[in-house]
Amino acid sequence: MGLKRMIGRVAFALLVLGIVAWAVFPFAWAIVTSLKAGSALFTVEAWPSQPSLANYTAIFKEQPFGRNILNSLLAASSVVALSLGLAVLAAYALGRVRFRGRGLLLFVVLGVSMFPQVAVLSGLFELVRWLGLYNRIGSLVLSYLIFTLPFTVWVLTTFMRELPKELEEAAMVDGAGPFVIVTRVFLPLMGPALAATGLLAFIAAWNEFLFALTFTLTDDARTVPVAIALMSGASQYELPWGQIMAASVVVTVPLIGLVLLFQRRIVSGLTAGAVKG
Amino acid sequence: MSDPQTPSLMHQRRRAAWLFLLPMLTVLAGVAGWPLFRTVFFSFTDATLATLDGFQGVGLDNYLWLLRDPVWWRAVWNTLLFTVVSVGIETTLGLGIALILNAHLPGRGLLRAAVLIPWAIPTVVSAQMWGWMFHDLYGVVNAILMGLGLIAEPRAWTADPDLALPVVIAVDVWKSTPFMALLILAALQMLPRDLYEAARVDGVHPVKVFFRITLPLIRPALMVAVLFRTLDALRVFDLMYVLTGNSRSTMSMSVYARQYLIDFQDVGYGSAAATLLVLVLAVATVLAVTLGRVRVDAGR
Numbered sequence: 001m002g003l004k005r006m007i008g009r010v011a012f013a014l015l016v017l018g019i020v021a022w023a024v025f026p027f028a029w030a031i032v033t034s035l036k037a038g039s040a041l042f043t044v045e046a047w048p049s050q051p052s053l054a055n056y057t058a059i060f061k062e063q064p065f066g067r068n069i070l071n072s073l074l075a076a077s078s079v080v081a082l083s084l085g086l087a088v089l090a091a092y093a094l095g096r097v098r099f100r101g102r103g104l105l106l107f108v109v110l111g112v113s114m115f116p117q118v119a120v121l122s123g124l125f126e127l128v129r130w131l132g133l134y135n136r137i138g139s140l141v142l143s144y145l146i147f148t149l150p151f152t153v154w155v156l157t158t159f160m161r162e163l164p165k166e167l168e169e170a171a172m173v174d175g176a177g178p179f180v181i182v183t184r185v186f187l188p189l190m191g192p193a194l195a196a197t198g199l200l201a202f203i204a205a206w207n208e209f210l211f212a213l214t215f216t217l218t219d220d221a222r223t224v225p226v227a228i229a230l231m232s233g234a235s236q237y238e239l240p241w242g243q244i245m246a247a248s249v250v251v252t253v254p255l256i257g258l259v260l261l262f263q264r265r266i267v268s269g270l271t272a273g274a275v276k277g
Numbered sequence: 278m279s280d281p282q283t284p285s286l287m288h289q290r291r292r293a294a295w296l297f298l299l300p301m302l303t304v305l306a307g308v309a310g311w312p313l314f315r316t317v318f319f320s321f322t323d324a325t326l327a328t329l330d331g332f333q334g335v336g337l338d339n340y341l342w343l344l345r346d347p348v349w350w351r352a353v354w355n356t357l358l359f360t361v362v363s364v365g366i367e368t369t370l371g372l373g374i375a376l377i378l379n380a381h382l383p384g385r386g387l388l389r390a391a392v393l394i395p396w397a398i399p400t401v402v403s404a405q406m407w408g409w410m411f412h413d414l415y416g417v418v419n420a421i422l423m424g425l426g427l428i429a430e431p432r433a434w435t436a437d438p439d440l441a442l443p444v445v446i447a448v449d450v451w452k453s454t455p456f457m458a459l460l461i462l463a464a465l466q467m468l469p470r471d472l473y474e475a476a477r478v479d480g481v482h483p484v485k486v487f488f489r490i491t492l493p494l495i496r497p498a499l500m501v502a503v504l505f506r507t508l509d510a511l512r513v514f515d516l517m518y519v520l521t522g523n524s525r526s527t528m529s530m531s532v533y534a535r536q537y538l539i540d541f542q543d544v545g546y547g548s549a550a551a552t553l554l555v556l557v558l559a560v561a562t563v564l565a566v567t568l569g570r571v572r573v574d575a576g577r
Contacts, residue, residue, distance in 0.1 A: 016384050019374060020391040026406045026451070027394060029417055033409060044420040090301035093294035105298070112309045114505075116512035116558060118531045119551045122319050122544045123312025126329050145308045153301060172286070178293035207399035209515045210531075214539055225401035229519045241409050248402040259397040260390055 027252065034246040041242050055246035064220045065247055068227040072251075075140040075212075075223060076205035079148050080198050082141070087152035087197075088190070092182045094153070095160030096168065106157070113150035117210050120146065128215055139215040140223065144208060148201040155200075159193040160186065196265040199258060206255070224251050313555075319548035326542035339549035349550065351525055352533040353557075355442060359529065360510040363449045368503055370450065371457025376487075378458065379465040396455040404519035407448045411435055438526035445516055445527050452516075453509075457502055464498035465491070504565045511558055530554045 033041065037052035059065040093099075094106060124143050133139040163186060171185045212223040222230070228247050231240060259266060320339055324332035343349050378389055395403065410417050411434035419431040434444050468491065476486045492499075514531040521527045523536050534554060538547030 012382070013384070016377065016388055019377075020388060022451070023391040023395055023455070026403070026410060027398065029410060030406045042415045044415065044417055086301045086304060089297035093297040097290050097294040099291045099294055105302075109305070112305055114508045114558070114562075115309065115313070116531060116551070116554050118512070118514065118534045118538075119316055119555045120309060120312035121316070121535065121538055121551065122324075122548045123315030124308070125326070125538075125544075126315055127307075127312060129329070142308060145304055149301065149305060149308075178290060178297070182297075203397070207401070209399075209401050209518075210535070213518075214535070225399050225515075228399075228405055229401045241412075241415075244405050245409065248405060252398050252402055255397045255399070256394055259393050263389065263393055266393075 027249075027256075030245045030248050030252075034242060034249050036242055055242040056250070058240075059243050059247045059250070063227070063231060063243065063247075064222075065224075065227060065250075067220050068222050068224050069251070071137060071140075071222065072206055072224040075137050075144065076202050078137075079141045079144040079205050080152075080202045083145060083148040083152045083201055084156075084194055084198055086149060087156050088187065088194075089182065090153050091156035091160045092178070092186065095157040096163075106154070109150045109153050113147055113154065115146065117146070121210070121214060124211070125214065134215060135217045135221045137221075140208075140212055143211040143215065144205045147208075148205055151204065152197050152201050155197045156190075156193065159190065159197075163189060192265065196262065199262060200266065203255065203259075206251075316548045317552050319544050320552045322545045324544040324548075326539070326544055329544065332545070335545065339546045340553075342546065343549050343553065348525060348528070349533060352528045352530050355527060356511060356513070356529045356531075356557075359442065359446060359449070359513060360507055363446045363453070364503060364506050364510055366446070366450050367454045367457045367506060368499070370454045371461050371502075372499075374454065374458040375461035375465055378462050392455040392458055394455075395452050396459075398452070400452060400515040401519050403452050404448060404516050407444070407451070408435060408520050411444055435521050436524075441521050441524065441527045445520055448520065449510070449513070449516055453506065457506060460502040461495065461499060464495040467498075468494055500565070500569050504562070504569070507561060507565070508558055511561060512554065530557070 032047060034055050035051040035053070036048045037050075037054040040048050040050065040052075094102060094109075120143075128134050128139040128142065131138070131142070133142065167185055167189075168181055171181050176185070207225060208223075209225045209229065212226045213229070216222050216226065219227075224247075228244060228251070231244050231247065319332075321334055321336060322332040323335050323338075374388075374392060378385055398406075411419075413419070413431055413433040413436065416431075416434070418434065419428070422428045423431065432440060434440050472490055473486065476490060481489075512531050513529050514535065517524075517527045517529050517532050518535075523532060523540070528536075530550065531554065534547050534550035536547075537543045537550060541547070
């Protein structure tokens with residue numbers, strides 16, 4: 001019995017280790033690759049014999065990667081701020097006021113977040129061109145709203161619903177109107193929810209590829225994912241794998257850090273909405 | 278839900294509610310409703326990217342061409358195969374990982390942190406990372422498999438038409454299983470503990486407990502997770518585009534539609550393809566809600 005249990009434990013531990021290795025290895029390999037310069041790239045070895053940061057300096061000198069990061073930061077933070085602002089008001093209405101058509105509205109909001117993005121591409125292209133936003137950050141802020149706004153509305157609505165009604169009633173007795181209730185009573189309580197929802201929306205915007213690929217043209221207008229996908233080297237046939245991996249590591253390390261730091265909140269944020277961020 | 282005391286107050290609240298919803302609804306109508314309407318509209322015209330304001334109606338021509346194009350049907354097949362296989366594997370693996378995470382055993386924190394990593398990595402980055410690992414000449418996958426003696430010579434994983442789609446599926450499984458596991462874990466943590474105590478006292482076999490108690494209880498949450506992943510998989514674009522470009526052997530419906538819309542500048546035809554993709558998604562949702570009895574509501 002004792003032996004059987006021990007074998008079981010060892011097998012279980014190996015299984016867990018296997019899953020951890022499977023989850024972590026590709027990123028670890030990207031780090032290893034990013035430290036290989038020149039021809040070292042083309043030998044498979046677990047750790048470079050001469051680790052070098054050449055790829056990291058190259059992405060900022062030979063490629064406009066600093067600019068790409070700035071573009072991504074700007075687009076993602078503007079769209080998150082805009083979405084949260086619009087969503088807080090909408091979430092109060094959807095979460096705390098009973099009115100006709102509320103269920104339908106929630107369904108429509110959810111439906112929009114499930115849209116295939118390519119389905120709005122031609123219409124959005126026309127809109128972007130008409131507004132003169134082609135190849136500008138504005139086109140991305142505009143198009144990213146299509147997934148960040150429904151997501152933030154949905155998650156904040158489920159959160160608003162949970163707030164105690166005594167708070168609201170007390171404020172109403174004091175003569176506070178709905179706007180005051182939202183901004184003065186509820187908003188101060190929503191810090192953690194806004195942070196978690198904002199972070200998930202930020203990650204979604206930061207990772208977006210299709211719109212960014214379509215609405216930007218020049219290297220210096222690109223966002224991080226497009227830059228990483230289209231990075232090219234000296235010749236058309238030789239992809240600069242070392243630089244691609246260095247760029248991947250640079251943008252992924254902060255993301256992984258944030259996710260690990262906020263992991264509990266992220267899990268509850270994801271499940272509250274059951275919407276992919 | 279607070280019930281306002283007087284009718285006039287209730288009236289005031291409702292008016293405020295609509296006022297609060299107005300900005301959000303206006304923005305959604307502008308960035309989603311109107312563009313979708315234009316896409317459907319363009320699908321009945323011969324518009325090109327250069328002549329978005331000068332075009333003629335062509336009736337159903339775009340759709341008729343589309344239905345006769347074998348490349349389109351290949352894209353439909355690729356998308357459906359990708360969706361069924363990857364969501365199937367992700368659900369099974371996700372369930373397994375969630376069960377491990379839910380058992381209070383050592384190493385749990387490490388495992389949860391580790392599975393969050395693929396989820397946090399942008400799709401484009403994971404596609405590039407795996408693309409490099411699957412590289413035909415310098416890839417680590419070939420090196421490992423050859424070292425183990427499993428293959429005799431290096432394979433061109435992403436270029437070989439028979440291997441490319443399985444590679445894309447493998448990358449998606451790596452990237453999306455964590456999401457599935459987390460959603461299932463949340464459902465598992467809601468289950469009443471005393472039920473399991475009772476089963477243990479009665480000496481019911483764990484496998485039986487899983488199929489008789491756990492699975493039926495988490496079914497609703499599981500179905501919602503499967504539906505969301507399915508809708509997400511049906512519109513897949515980034516993975517195929519980055520790993521294999523516009524290659525026919527892996528092309529999804531989204532890649533096909535975008536290629537016509539932007540690369541070939543044929544907005545009418547591309548819009549028709551995009552509209553059909555919306556229809557496929559709508560059918561999948563209706564099937565899930567009716568046959569799978571998935572209930573999606575914020576009310577809970």
